[in-house]
Amino acid sequence: MRRPSLDFYYEFSSPYSYLSAVRIGPLAEAAGVHVTWKPFLLGPIFAELGYSSSPFVDVPLKGEHMWRDVQRLAVHYGLPDVVRPDFFPLNTLLAARVALHLNDASRPGFTVAAFKALFAKGRDISDREVVRQVLAGLGHYCDHVIDAAETAENKAALKARVEEARAAGVFGAPTFITDDGELFWGNDRLEMAIAHAAAGGATAAKAS
Amino acid sequence: MRRPSLDFYYEFSSPYSYLSAVRIGPLAEAAGVHVTWKPFLLGPIFAELGYSSSPFVDVPLKGEHMWRDVQRLAVHYGLPDVVRPDFFPLNTLLAARVALHLNDASRPGFTVAAFKALFAKGRDISDREVVRQVLAGLGHYCDHVIDAAETAENKAALKARVEEARAAGVFGAPTFITDDGELFWGNDRLEMAIAHAAAGGATAAKAS
Numbered sequence: 034m035r036r037p038s039l040d041f042y043y044e045f046s047s048p049y050s051y052l053s054a055v056r057i058g059p060l061a062e063a064a065g066v067h068v069t070w071k072p073f074l075l076g077p078i079f080a081e082l083g084y085s086s087s088p089f090v091d092v093p094l095k096g097e098h099m100w101r102d103v104q105r106l107a108v109h110y111g112l113p114d115v116v117r118p119d120f121f122p123l124n125t126l127l128a129a130r131v132a133l134h135l136n137d138a139s140r141p142g143f144t145v146a147a148f149k150a151l152f153a154k155g156r157d158i159s160d161r162e163v164v165r166q167v168l169a170g171l172g173h174y175c176d177h178v179i180d181a182a183e184t185a186e187n188k189a190a191l192k193a194r195v196e197e198a199r200a201a202g203v204f205g206a207p208t209f210i211t212d213d214g215e216l217f218w219g220n221d222r223l224e225m226a227i228a229h230a231a232a233g234g235a236t237a238a239k240a241s
Numbered sequence: 242m243r244r245p246s247l248d249f250y251y252e253f254s255s256p257y258s259y260l261s262a263v264r265i266g267p268l269a270e271a272a273g274v275h276v277t278w279k280p281f282l283l284g285p286i287f288a289e290l291g292y293s294s295s296p297f298v299d300v301p302l303k304g305e306h307m308w309r310d311v312q313r314l315a316v317h318y319g320l321p322d323v324v325r326p327d328f329f330p331l332n333t334l335l336a337a338r339v340a341l342h343l344n345d346a347s348r349p350g351f352t353v354a355a356f357k358a359l360f361a362k363g364r365d366i367s368d369r370e371v372v373r374q375v376l377a378g379l380g381h382y383c384d385h386v387i388d389a390a391e392t393a394e395n396k397a398a399l400k401a402r403v404e405e406a407r408a409a410g411v412f413g414a415p416t417f418i419t420d421d422g423e424l425f426w427g428n429d430r431l432e433m434a435i436a437h438a439a440a441g442g443a444t445a446a447k448a449s
Contacts, residue, residue, distance in 0.1 A: 082300050092290050094412040098426050105433065204302040218306050221429045225313065 037212060038067040039230040042198050043144070044075040044206040045125035045132075045158060046087075048103040048115065049220040051148040053207040055112065057223060058141060064231040070140045072132035073198045074125065074191065075206050082204060087122055103152075106220070116155035123151075124159040126191075130182040131164060133191050135173075142171055245420060246275040247438040250406050251352070252283040252414040253333035253340075253366060254295075256311040256323065257428040259356040261415040263320060265431060266349060272439040278348045280340035281406045282333065282399065283414050290412060295330055311360075314428070324363035331359075332367040334399075338390040339372060341399050343381075350379055 041057055043050035061068045079087065089096035104115045128147050135143050146167050150156040156163045161179065168175035181187065198208075202216055209217040209226035213234035217226035249265055251258035269276045287295065297304035312323045336355050343351050354375050358364040364371045369387065376383035389395065406416075410424055417425040417434035421442035425434035 082302070088296070092412065094290070094410060095426075098410075098412070098424065101424075102426070102430070109433070202302060202306075204300065204306070216306060216309075218310070222310070225317070 036065065036067045037230045037233055038069055039226060040069045040071055040201075040210040042071045042073050042201075042203050042206060042208040042210070044073060045128045045147060045151065046122050047075065047206040048099065048152055050207040051152045052103065052106055052110065052112075052220045053223050054144050054148045056110065056220075057227075058145075060223065060227050061230075064227045066227050066230045068141075070132070070137075070144055071194065071198070072129045072140075072144065072191075073194050073203070073206075074129055077195050078199055078204060081199070090122060113153045115152050118151065118155055118157065120157050120159070123157065126159075127161060127164055127179070127182070128158050130187055130191055131168070131178060133194060134178065134182040134187050139171070139173070143167065143173075146171055244273065244275045245438045245441055246277055247434060248277045248279055248409075248416075248418040250279045250281050250409075250411050250414060250416040250418070252281060253336040253355060253359065254330050255283065255414040256307065256360055258415040259360045260311065260314055260318065260320075260428045261431050262352050262356045264318065264428075265435075266353075268431065268435055269438075272435045274435050274438045276349075278340070278345075278352060279402065279406070280337045280348075280352065280399075281402045281411070281414075282337055285403050286407055286412060289407070298330060321361045323360050326359065326363055326365065328365050328367070331365065334367075335369060335372055335387070335390070336366045338395055338399055339376070339386060341402060342386065342390040342395045347379070347381070351375065351381075354379055 039061060041053070043054055057068055075087075085091060087096075089099045100115070100117050107113065107115045132140055132144050132147070147158050147164070150163060150167050151158045158164060158167070165175040165179065168178050201210055203210075205218050207218075207220055207223070209222065211217075211226065211230045211234065215226075215229055215234065217223075217229070247269060249261070251262055265276055283295075293299060295304075297307045308323070308325050315321065315323045340348055340352050340355070355366050355372070358371060358375050359366045366372060366375070373383040373387065376386050409418055411418075413426050415426075415428055415431070417430065419425075419434065419438045419442065423434075423437055423442065425431075425437070
């Protein structure tokens with residue numbers, strides 16, 4: 034029998050994607066679920082949905098609550114205090130291109146390290162030098178990786194990934210999609226998505 | 242020592258408010274937390290935030306996911322299948338006025354019954370006759386209650402409640418606020434809000 038799998042769509046500027054990225058590995062491993070890490074860009078999708086920016090930026094009360102909520106969850110999960118970047122929202126194009134370019138074995142490590150650099154250490158990962166340092170810290174030949182991430186081919190691959198996300202019905206991040214097409218939106222649904230994947234869809238609510 | 246308490250702001254058209262209304266009683270009781278049930282109207286608050294309607298209506302993909310999510314949660318909680326009303330969103334003015342008019346002993350029972358009528362039985366609680374039947378089913382003199390709910394005094398009290406919610410920073414429903422002013426938005430935070438209230442604020446994440 035094929036191992037159940039879960040598509041994990043994440044955007045580097047999303048604090049809730051961070052909370053899922055640092056948790057999904059052990060949770061999925063324990064449940065025997067394979068995770069396919071899918072970096073993408075939320076900007077083009079938000080634009081199509083008619084958002085002028087993130088709802089967390091457009092509605093300040095919602096944004097204030099989001100940061101407070103993320104910090105409470107970090108305490109709840111035993112993570113370091115969350116740093117609220119003063120450069121938020123930020124351009125995550127380079128980080129997403131690098132994550133996409135890396136192979137399946139390296140992508141999770143870079144993803145978690147880049148998220149931690151941003152939300153646990155307050156480093157601006159829209160800055161090429163910061164991305165270089167994250168890569169170097171993981172033992173990558175950083176200039177080589179960044180050059181390869183910025184080829185026309187890899188840029189096109191990221192555009193294709195955004196289209197793939199849009200076609201799959203993704204409208205926010207993080208989003209989890211199981212083999213049977215069940216879509217779960219938000220860090221709050223990580224556990225439910227993994228349970229659904231592990232059960233091969235058997236835990237699915239019947240269609241309402 | 243005063244018993245810890247939790248303000249529970251809910252809107253009758255909100256499926257996530259329904260999921261909290263049917264769960265909060267036993268959870269709070271077990272934790273020794275007193276719940277203050279606060280019906281309000283989200284419409285005026287959404288209007289001020291610049292929403293033309295609910296985000297679940299404005300962004301169809303988000304709305305579709307919401308109904309699927311609510312059904313999955315209903316299965317998870319052991320609740321009946323959720324009925325997706327074809328008259329959604331609906332006018333909840335009368336239901337909110339009745340809930341506000343009832344006394345503290347009767348408000349939870351009416352609230353839960355009205356939510357179940359809407360989301361478990363698919364009945365249109367914007368219809369006065371349906372509200373009458375919900376009241377009658379609980380043993381109330383329904384015409385007397387509805388008349389009292391529609392006095393100028395009670396209408397003004399509901400407007401004041403909306404202002405109170407706005408002043409407290411409420412931007413969505415359900416919202417939970419503890420004695421120390423910590424605000425938790427969404428059914429997903431019910432357990433965390435109760436734990437925070439029960440601990441007298443001691444579980445609070447430090448301010449980020």
